[in-house]
Amino acid sequence: MRTRLVLLAISLTLAASAADRRTSFNSGWRFLKGDVVGAERVAFEDSGWRKLNLPHDWAIEGPFDKKHNSNTGGLPIDGTGWYRKHFVVPASSDLLYSLEIDGAMSNSTVYLNGTRVGGRPYGYASFAVDLRPQKGDNVIAVRVSPEPDSSRWYPGAGLYRNVWLVATNRIRVDHWGTFVKTPEVTDAMATVVLIAQVFGGGGADVVTEIQDASGRTVANASAVTSPSATDSVPQMVALTLKVRNPMRWDIEHPYLYKAITTVRQDSKALDRYETPFGIRTIEFDREKGFLLNGRSVKLKGVCNHHDLGALGAAVNTRAIERQIEILKAMGMNAIRTSHNPPAPELLDACDRLGVLVMDEGFDMWRIPKVKNGAAKFFDEWGERDFRDMIRRDRNHPSIIMWSIGNEVPEQGRADGWEIAKRLTGYAHEEDPPRPTTSGFNEWTGAIKNGLADQVDLPGFNYKPMYYDQIRREHPKWIIYGSETASCVSSRGVYHLPLEAYDKHPSTQVTSYDVVAPPWAYCPDVEFEAQERNPGLLGEFVWTGFDYLGEPTPYGGKDDWARSSYFGIVDLAGFPKDRYYLYQSVWTAKPVLHLLPHWNWAGREGQSIPVMAYTNAQEVELFLNGKSLGRKKLGTDRVVIPVNPYVSDSKRFTTRYRLQWDVPYAPGNLRAVGYREGKQVAVDEVKTAGVPARLKLSPDRVTLHADGSDLAFITVRVEDKNGNLCPGAANLITFRVTGEGGREAVDNGDATSLEPFQADQRKAFSGLALLIVRPSDGRGKIEVSAESPGLTPAHATLAAIK
Numbered sequence: 001m002r003t004r005l006v007l008l009a010i011s012l013t014l015a016a017s018a019a020d021r022r023t024s025f026n027s028g029w030r031f032l033k034g035d036v037v038g039a040e041r042v043a044f045e046d047s048g049w050r051k052l053n054l055p056h057d058w059a060i061e062g063p064f065d066k067k068h069n070s071n072t073g074g075l076p077i078d079g080t081g082w083y084r085k086h087f088v089v090p091a092s093s094d095l096l097y098s099l100e101i102d103g104a105m106s107n108s109t110v111y112l113n114g115t116r117v118g119g120r121p122y123g124y125a126s127f128a129v130d131l132r133p134q135k136g137d138n139v140i141a142v143r144v145s146p147e148p149d150s151s152r153w154y155p156g157a158g159l160y161r162n163v164w165l166v167a168t169n170r171i172r173v174d175h176w177g178t179f180v181k182t183p184e185v186t187d188a189m190a191t192v193v194l195i196a197q198v199f200g201g202g203g204a205d206v207v208t209e210i211q212d213a214s215g216r217t218v219a220n221a222s223a224v225t226s227p228s229a230t231d232s233v234p235q236m237v238a239l240t241l242k243v244r245n246p247m248r249w250d251i252e253h254p255y256l257y258k259a260i261t262t263v264r265q266d267s268k269a270l271d272r273y274e275t276p277f278g279i280r281t282i283e284f285d286r287e288k289g290f291l292l293n294g295r296s297v298k299l300k301g302v303c304n305h306h307d308l309g310a311l312g313a314a315v316n317t318r319a320i321e322r323q324i325e326i327l328k329a330m331g332m333n334a335i336r337t338s339h340n341p342p343a344p345e346l347l348d349a350c351d352r353l354g355v356l357v358m359d360e361g362f363d364m365w366r367i368p369k370v371k372n373g374a375a376k377f378f379d380e381w382g383e384r385d386f387r388d389m390i391r392r393d394r395n396h397p398s399i400i401m402w403s404i405g406n407e408v409p410e411q412g413r414a415d416g417w418e419i420a421k422r423l424t425g426y427a428h429e430e431d432p433p434r435p436t437t438s439g440f441n442e443w444t445g446a447i448k449n450g451l452a453d454q455v456d457l458p459g460f461n462y463k464p465m466y467y468d469q470i471r472r473e474h475p476k477w478i479i480y481g482s483e484t485a486s487c488v489s490s491r492g493v494y495h496l497p498l499e500a501y502d503k504h505p506s507t508q509v510t511s512y513d514v515v516a517p518p519w520a521y522c523p524d525v526e527f528e529a530q531e532r533n534p535g536l537l538g539e540f541v542w543t544g545f546d547y548l549g550e551p552t553p554y555g556g557k558d559d560w561a562r563s564s565y566f567g568i569v570d571l572a573g574f575p576k577d578r579y580y581l582y583q584s585v586w587t588a589k590p591v592l593h594l595l596p597h598w599n600w601a602g603r604e605g606q607s608i609p610v611m612a613y614t615n616a617q618e619v620e621l622f623l624n625g626k627s628l629g630r631k632k633l634g635t636d637r638v639v640i641p642v643n644p645y646v647s648d649s650k651r652f653t654t655r656y657r658l659q660w661d662v663p664y665a666p667g668n669l670r671a672v673g674y675r676e677g678k679q680v681a682v683d684e685v686k687t688a689g690v691p692a693r694l695k696l697s698p699d700r701v702t703l704h705a706d707g708s709d710l711a712f713i714t715v716r717v718e719d720k721n722g723n724l725c726p727g728a729a730n731l732i733t734f735r736v737t738g739e740g741g742r743e744a745v746d747n748g749d750a751t752s753l754e755p756f757q758a759d760q761r762k763a764f765s766g767l768a769l770l771i772v773r774p775s776d777g778r779g780k781i782e783v784s785a786e787s788p789g790l791t792p793a794h795a796t797l798a799a800i801k
């Protein structure tokens with residue numbers, strides 16, 4: 001038996017919405033892991049294949065295995081997978097069809113009724129293929145064949161991004177067929193230029209209206225295509241519109257407009273194409289830094305890989321939003337899409353939530369970093385992939401720069417500048433207003449061979465000690481930290497004595513935030529360099545979230561781990577201590593955070609380093625009600641261990657932390673922060689008793705019953721008084737009933753090889769995570785968590801239409 005989808009004929013009238021021309025093609029697929037002969041044919045028997053909906057990442061299902069590279073998460077990222085979907089075209093339909101694939105990891109080939117119609121080797125590229133379906137039954141088949149040693153981190157595998165079916169008339173706007181520019185913006189008036197690529201229809205009317213966020217039309221314009229327009233080559237139509245008293249897109253107020261372009265012929269509306277966009281100005285100045293709408297904004301950015309933790313690489317809008325919300329609360333205002341074109345949903349979320357974006361094209365060019373990386377097809381596909389990324393993404397107001405690459409080995413080649421020049425040229429052709437950039441780690445090589453001169457904004461990875469020199473020697477350059485810090489830590493884990501070691505027997509990393517790989521450093525070093533150079537645009541920290549793969553400093557035979565330690569937030573979405581260090585520097589709201597925990601049985605009377613991350617002027621520390629004295633931020637400085645890369649003495653004096661050495665006694669450690677003598681913040685940690693109960697805290701209790709929304713439920717192991725038990729590793733079993741199900745579990749432990757799809761999880765440092773997905777029906781979702789010897793917990797969610 002074959003799965004089928006009936007496509008109803010679409011009438012593209014003036015009242016039709018954009019959803020009518022582009023509909024989700026995610027449901028009702030069949031999947032097989034493995035290669036088979038003839039799977040592209042319509043008559044191929046697929047009834048025994050697995051039923052699933054996209055997006056789908058087969059590798060995240062595991063199992064973890066040490067035979068797989070730990071740099072890619074120890075997960076089965078390579079092999080061959082087939083996806084098939086049947087659909088029926090009504091006999092009455094005379095529409096044109098195309099398939100849009102936001103990403104297929106990787107080496108994809110797309111077939112229609114047994115005939116190859118397209119594909120893409122680069123797994124991060126979005127692309128479209130024209131379909132010429134027959135009336136009646138048709139089959140789309142997609143073969144995906146990622147290779148081993150094809151990535152430096154976890155890439156996922158399969159049709160891991162959304163897939164869309166597009167149905168149009170012969171006269172239509174092209175794929176990614178509009179480009180919106182705002183060449184003049186004042187408080188009184190904004191000039192908006194929309195360029196539309198229109199196929200067919202000589203003498204067709206092209207009408208664009210701009211709607212504000214409330215749906216009110218605020219501007220309109222029209223043009224007529226040339227009488228000689230053809231079906232094979234799109235015609236460029238430019239329309240100029242004026243928006244009075246424009247609302248500006250800004251990180252504090254991310255206001256979005258919508259341009260609706262309608263193509264008519266003989267008074268009949270044949271196509272309708274919607275383009276969300278924002279009105280704003282961006283500038284880059286050597287002394288003032290980055291200017292958004294004329295206001296100086298320091299880039300407080302993070303680098304993020306594309307996986308979503310326990311969900312793998314499979315795109316999910318809510319999971320992306322959650323990551324951004326957590327990071328924004330820390331003070332983050334920018335994301336670098338490291339090191340590849342992102343999912344469109346990330347850019348949509350950044351537009352809505354007010355986050356700036358560095359959109360990055362490549363991790364490598366011609367010279368490979370791994371055996372089967374994107375360098376294999378760069379010569380053939382590099383230009384197409386880069387131009388397509390820009391054409392797809394250039395209407396997003398959140399994007400402020402295009403990155404042509406990250407740490408490319410061409411930095412060390414005499415002719416390395418040539419590729420950089422070409423890529424920058426492509427970007428300037430496709431999107432003249434925005435600058436190009438690249439992240440240079442071999443900074444002397446990139447400068448010497450002229451590569452750095454070929455980008456508009458040279459970025460430097462891990463070079464805070466050299467910002468002064470670079471700016472002095474290149475007085476016209478505008479620079480920034482394109483990748484910074486790379487501090488590593490495990491949430492809730494503290495090792496004594498306080499030292500910057502290479503590795504630890506536990507395969508964890510202390511959360512005192514002093515450990516970094518040889519090329520890297522703690523956050524304080526970058527804070528000081530940015531303060532010392534106010535003309536720097538800012539920084540992008542490696543990384544915002546932990547990610548699958550690259551488990552530095554571990555990953556060998558004897559110290560194997562499956563995910564990174566770099567994140568400011570762990571893989572499950574729980575903030576590490578560093579989160580509050582960044583928050584204390586990046587935000588103006590009162591911040592006070594104490595570390596470590598206060599459960600040190602067996603160390604009574606021994607000195608424990610206690611740190612406070614704060615932006616209060618003074619902090620007073622109390623142990624069991626007794627004052628241990630006040631310290632002033634910036635005056636009472638702290639000496640922390642660092643790599644010789646930072647200091648020959650292996651010591652760095654920081655003004656961004658406070659520290660007390662406290663003889664341990666069980667009880668209550670309490671800190672009070674003051675500004676201008678007034679109390680502004682309080683934090684405390686208590687000695688927890690034995691684990692006694694579980695507590696569930698959903699991030700939301702009302703979900704959309706659409707089959708794709710998610711609830712992220714934090715699970716705490718507490719003592720009888722409600723204190724977090726910081727060393728708890730209890731095994732927790734979950735049960736989800738009603739209109740929803742268990743999607744994944746996690747705990748943020750980089751060493752855990754427990755499957756993400758299980759119904760149980762051990763707590764790590766007292767916490768675990770349950771992810772729940774609602775079904776398509778409305779109603780209640782009942783969630784329970786149990787662990788032997790602990791009082792269970794329960795939560796009720798509601799799925800609504």
